[in-house]
Amino acid sequence: MGSNTALPPAPSHFPARPQFQGFQKPGGVEADVSNLEVYGHIPADIDGTFYRVMPDPQFPPFIENDPWFNGDGSISAFRLTQGRASYRQRYVRTEKFVREREARRALLGKYRNKFTDAVEFKIRTTANTNVVHFNGKLLALKEDAPPYAMDPETLETIGLETFKGQLPSLTFTAHPKFDPDTGEMICFGYEARGDGTPDVCYYRVAPDGTFLETVWLVSPVAAMIHDFAVTENWVVFPLIPQVCDLERMRRGGEHWEWSPETPFYIGILPRVGGRPEDVRWFRHPNCFPGHSSNAYEDEAGRIVFDLGLSEKNVFFWWPDKDGNAPSPETLHSQLTRITIDPRSEDLELTAAKNVKVLEGSNSEFYRVDDRFAMRKYRHSFFDMMDPSLGTNFPAIAPVLGGGYPLYNSLAHFDIETGETEVYFPGPTHMVQEPVFIPRKGSGEEGDGYLLALVNNYASMGSELHLLDTKDFTKVVAKILLPVRLRAGLHGNWVDAADVRK
Template identity: 35%
Template sequence: MEPWPDNAFLQGYYEPLTAECTAPDLIIEGEIPKDLNGTFYRNGPNPQFPPQNEYHFFTGDGMVHAFEFNNGKVSHKNRWARTERFKIERKLGGSYFSGMNPLETDPKLLNFVLTDKEGVANTSIIYHGGRLLLLEEGHLPFEMDPDTLESEGAWNYYGKLNTVMTAHPKVDPVTGELVAFCYMATGPFSEDLGYYKIDKDGHLTEYHTFQTPYSAMVHDFVVTENFVIFPILPIAGSMDRAMVGGPPFAWEPEKGAKIGVMPRNGTPEEMQWIECDPCYVFHFANGYEKDGKIIIDACHFDSPPLFPMADGTPTEANIHPRMNRWEITMDGNTPTAITQNYTAPESVSGEFPVIDPRYAMREYEHTWFTSTDRTKPAKIPDSDYVYNAIVHFNVKTNEVDSYAFEHGYVSEPMFVPVEGGAEGEGYVISCVYDDSTNMSDLCVFDAQNIKAGPIGKAKVSHRVPVCFHGTWKPAETYTPAGV
């Protein structure tokens, strides 16, 4: 195989692994709590071959890392998602699919690309309805065996789901219902979104489509007990632009921004739209209702990284977003006003927020996210979408508790509650890449004392490349306490 090309997203922290490994008993530094039992899954892009065209890390083959915690011990395994694309390239012995623009794909494979149901399965991962599902918002969920990580293929909910799924569905901690959506629901660059629900046992119960103000990349959304909120923010899609080799999605703030609000148990005919300031949000922390308002906490970019202007020129992106509180005033089911105000200190950037999952869709207090401390020696240039710190942010008091690594790049944290504990009592886990050793550690923090640093580390004897998102599957004996 040829060396990886000189591309920032194929070097250092991003450099793909070329092997699948199994390590049954990782070396432990410090102490892993014995009441932390279950499996932590991470999913991210890991191309098996050097790309044939310009590479965008949104398009690498999915690879899952599974860390199993058992009575103070940790094991690790990693496996590629063996999608149809992966198997075709493995058979041909090289890269044959394009990056963001399918028209750059080898012409012999273009028809396959346009009908493929599996994609690269590289963005997120959930465990719901007894299935481990890899999510990548352009295709169906992709199933893996939760124990062996053996690939099972596309999952269409017993033949009832004929479209794609967001990388960020929401699970109601009380009912177990999964609420999901998809953009471009009726074809490439369409203005239609799909909205659907899946019960706790994994059965699709309803599906709707509706038209939005324009074709946009909608990476995340918000669900409360009684409402669903769809942000149409101006990373806009254009078939015409893509057909002539331009960016399929681009930052177009002149299109404006609108927020759609719909009753959770309603229909698209009840959708109401309200304008907001142009911005972009890849990830929301949580949303809930209180005193006639919908309260939303968002990792807010004034303009986004990773996407150019419509003419292909780079955006003047602030790649260090801040926690921003949106308050939507409601008159019954109708939004009448919206405010957007930063809540975290200006010095505290934040992305990849997580919460205590027992408080999803409900009033809450704690969130944890990745951040950047530029006083540390880790090489984090302005152009890199990477972070070296973990922050605990109290959304009620705006207090900050953080820890920064000297040479570490942190991944999205995962909060794991202690059984029967109050909100925020538990552990925070993050996979941390050390740029001084080119290896990774799985770090465990006391969720209420992040500044003390990791209480335990599981030492991985190789690099764990950048992953986007993860999930936690408790050991079978764990029974989560309700809100």
């Protein structure tokens, strides 16, 4: 479509689809609020900013059943200091955003299918999946393109970030990992030579932005690699069995299609000094790998990899070739440990030998104390769905909106004791991904605060809930926003001392 001169008609309103209605109705807001209402108290030792990103389309799509996360990247910055909270919201000025604002209409077509666009883009990303702080800049990330750099204070878009021309890949992960000791950023791009290519490009970046090494790999199948994991000596690439086919895209089809015949592949590569031929692809029976909690090496040198695992296709809006997809209410992701001997000649992973469910609740969006990333750890924090807690589904169902996963509580899992603590925000609330804030002056793992954006369906407004990990089930502060923020994807806490590092 991009080569056609005639554009499809521009819709004048958002489609009557769940992903554009209720709490999910696009907001289009850019804002500055200097003083947010606080109920309770924000501890004086908290001084930093919670950055998060949400997809929020500025114009109605001309693809009516557009998935909710195909919207423009919109960055929130929640500044907490001296017991007060302020808020700033800005769109990432991507090529797509700027050109659509000039045209006053949507120009991008289907999710990650350039053949359905109304015009041709050089960089068609929405930069809407994650936002991280690195080398003095914010990086707005989506795994189909390089990052967009932004000013951490003003949220003004600086431009496409290619690290002064060093970026070798056409793509960049939405989940870079940061070594807490060295400040090194470990990254990769999949479909690194373009749509439908099986190429994976792995790279390490020094804290000053210098690329330290690049390794080009070829995966067994052109599949999604949303998250990954890093240990002291290894990099772990979990392939989601959502596969890409360029010919399907040319016909106007979806970028991704669930493949029940494809194993869950896990690629293992030496973190430093690896060569293309060093990657080993372990195989696990077909399932859906979600987000990583953490990974490390045990005393025997085995990789211990903790992640969310579901037997069914979590991205149900991309069914298999026959149109089969699970009903959303049947999905159940569990925090699962996979143990791999990276030097083993046996590449087959089995439930009996390699897999153990750590926490059986329906959970996702795992976060850890980042000071213990890539190391043996004890504490994992995450979103959880437990209908027995008392959520008033009949009351909130008409305004939920749709297309995104629902979680009604925050959980803290102690891996050593096996105990799970739960914070339930209320019968008309759902939670988004949390971030962990270390307590000032404490080096104890997991000692600090958990902060999460919460949807209040009674008020149709957004709130920040702050918890103290020493008394996890009670809220320390509720911070009310004067706007409704759609479901987001990922975000990170940045201490004030690190903003300009």
